[in-house]
Amino acid sequence: MQGVVFNANYLAFVDDAMDVWLRGVLGENYTEGFDYAVKKAGIEWVSPARHGEEIEVSPEVIRWGRTSFDVGVRLEVGDRAVCRAELTFVCIDHDDYRPIPVPEHVRAALS
Known part of the structure; x- marks a missing residue:
């Protein structure tokens, strides 16, 4: 065993952190009126x-x-970078899952 974090776990860390971040900035019901999907993750x-x-x-x-x-x-341990990620999120309609414009309150809160 190498004693290091398995590389695939970093994407799970990012996914969890995104949910916590969006809830913290936009509030507990942050997807009210819309939803989002990850289109791309690197x-x-x-x-x-x-x-x-x-x-x-x-x-x-x-x-x-x-x-x-x-x-x-x-993603950092202290001042040491361990990983960088980039994700593309698409805002979608709750009912038909088609893309919709990014809500203004989302744009304002995350800018």
């Missing part, structure tokens, strides 16, 4: 995180589109 591994180390996950919107937005995410 990860660049930088250095290993060892089991037991605390990983800080820091997201920020890096691009706004009409119906989508990209979020860049840094």
Whole structure:
């Protein structure tokens, strides 16, 4: 056993952190009136995180589109980068799952 975090777990960390971040910024019912789907996710591994180390996950919107937005995410142990991720989210209608414009309150809160 290498004693490091398995690389596929980083995407799970990012997914959990995104939910916590969006709930924290937009409120508990943050998808009221719309929903979102991940269209694309990419990860660049930088250095290993060892089991037991605390990983800080820091997201920020890096691009706004009409119906989508990209979020860049840094994962760090202390001041050492361990992973970078980029996700594209598409806002969708609850009923038919078709893309809809990013709600203004979402754009304002995450800018």
